[in-house]
Amino acid sequence: MSTPIGQQWTLINDHEDLLGADFRARTFTFPGPKSSVHTTLINHLGNPNAERAILYIHGYTDYFFQTGLANYFIDQNYRFYAMDLQGYGRSIRPTTPPNWCDSIEQYGQDLDIALITMKQEGVNEVIILAHSTGGLIVSTYLAQPYAPKERESHYKKSFPDVIGLILNSPFLALPFPPEVLNKVSWPIRILVSLLPFSYLRAKKISLYAKSIHKKFGGQWDYRLDWKPAEGFPLAFKWLKEVILAQRNLAKHPLSIPTLMCHATKTTIGKLTIEETQQGDGVLDVDSMLEAAQKTFSNLTTAAIDNGFHDLYLSKPEAQAYYLDSIHDWLTRFHAPDTTSPSSEKITPPDEA
Template structure:
C-alpha cells in the first residue's frame, strides 16, 4: 500500500457487545474502494489502565467470538482488542458481499482505525495476533513501505508501537505441499486472473466446521450466519488478491519479533471428522512454515500436536499448549506486563 486509503473515519456506534457485559464494541464508517464500509473494534473492558495490549485479527469466513482467548490475555495483564474487518461478522452490510475485497491492502484502513483508537484509549504498545488470512492481512500491513509514523502524520493521529506479531496458522501459502505448490501456483494464478468475477459456490458443510461447531458435535457455539459451516461463495477475485499478497510478502523481510504457531500436521483431504481433528484441515503446514521462514527474520516457531487450523479452537490439551506458547513468548518482549 503506497498510501492509506482514506483521510478519516467516523464512529457510528458504541455499546455493550453481543459477547456480554465484559465486552465493548465500537463501529466505524469510512470510504472503502467502492462504497461506504464499516469496521468493528471489540475490546474486553478488563485492565483499563494497562498500556500494553493484544490486537486480534480473524481469518476468512470468520469473526471474533473467542471470549476465553481474550480472558487469557487479560489474566496476563494485557488489554485485549479484536477486529471484525470490513465485510466480516459484525461489520457485514447489505451494500457489499460478505468477505469481498478489492485488495487485501484495503484492510490497512481497519488496522489504522483500530490502532489509533487503542492509542486514544491509552495503549502505548501492542502485539498483533493474526489467524489464517488475518495473519496474511497483518503481515502485509507491517511489510508495507508506508511506515507507521507516516500514517500517523497522514491522519494526524497517534498510533501505539507494534512490538510483536503472533501468527496462528497464517495463510502465507496456498494449501498444497511445497512440491505440488510449485507446479500448481502458476495455473491457479492464470485461472483466477482470467475469471475474476467467477465464484466457487459454497454448498457442502466442511469437515473442519464439523470439528468445531457444537451443532455437529464440536465444542464451540458461534453464529453460523457470520461463519457459515459451508463457507461463503469463494470469489476468484479474492483468491487472486490473496495470491498477489502472498507473492509480495515472499519478497519482503519483516524484522519485528514474530511467533509462528501451527499444527504439527496437515489433515487436508482426510475423509472423517476424527482424522481431520488430528491436525490442520485447512492449510498445508510445511508450505506455511517455509513461507514464514522466508519473510520473518526474527522468528520463533512452535508446533502444536493435534492442533486445529484455529489453534485456539483445538481440543483442550492442544489449546493449552498454544496458550502457553504465546504466554512464554510474550515474556521475552521488552516491557511485558
C-alpha cells in the same frame, strides 16, 4: 493501497457487545473501494490503565467470538482488542458482499482505525495476534511503507508501537505441499485472473466446520450466519488478491519479533472428523513454514500436536499448549532488535 491517514472515518455505533457486559463494540464507517464500508472494534473492558495490549485479527469467513482468549490476556495484565474487518461478522452490510476483497491492502484502513483508537485510549505498545488470512493481512500491512513504524513524524504520535506479532496458522501460502505448490501456483493465478468475477460455491459442510461447531459435534457455539459451516462463496478475485499479497510479502521480509504457531501436521483431504481433528484441515503446514522462514527474520515457531487450523479452537490439551507457547514467548519478549535476526523453535514438553 491503504487509505491515507488523513482520510476521515466516522464512529456510528458504540454499545455493549453481543458477547456481554465485559465487552464494548464500536462500529466505524469510511469510504471503501466502491461504496461506504464498516469495520467494528471490540474490546474487553478489563485492565483499562494498562499501556500494552493485544489486537486480535480473525481469518477468512470468520469473526471474533472467543471470549476465553480475551480473558486469557486480561489475566496476563494486557488490554485486549479485536476487529471484525470490513465485510466480516459484525461489519457485514447488505451493500457489501461478505468477505469481498479488492485488495488485501484495503484492510489497512481497518487497522489504522484500531491502532489510532487504541493510542487515544492510552495504549502505547501493541502485539498483534492474527489467525489465517488475518496473518496475511497484518503481515502485508506491517511490510508496507505506510505501516505505523514508517509514518511521517507528524503521524507517529497517533500510533502505538507495534512491538510483536503472533501468528496462528497464517495463510502465507496456498494449501498445497511445497512440491505441488511450485507447479500449480501459476496456473491458479492465471485462472483467477481470467475469471475475476467467478465464484466457487461449496455444496456441503466441511469436515473442519463439523469438527468445531456444537451443532455438528464440536465444542464451539458461534453464529453460522457470520461463519457459515459451508463457507461463503469463494470469489476468484479474493483468491487472486491473496496470491498477489503472498508473492509481494515474500519480497519484503519483516524483522519484527514474530511467533508463528501451527499444527504439527496437515489433515487436508482426510475422510473423517476424527482424522481432520489431528491437524490443520485447511492449510499445508510445510508450505506455511517455508513461507514464514522467507518472510520473518526474527521468527520463533511452535508446533502444536493435534492442533486445529484455528489453534485456539483445538481440544483442551492442544489449546493449553498453544496458550503456553504464547505465554513462554511473551515472557521472553523484548523490544524489536533488527541488528541480529534470529530463528528459534519452541519445543513440546515431551521433546525437551
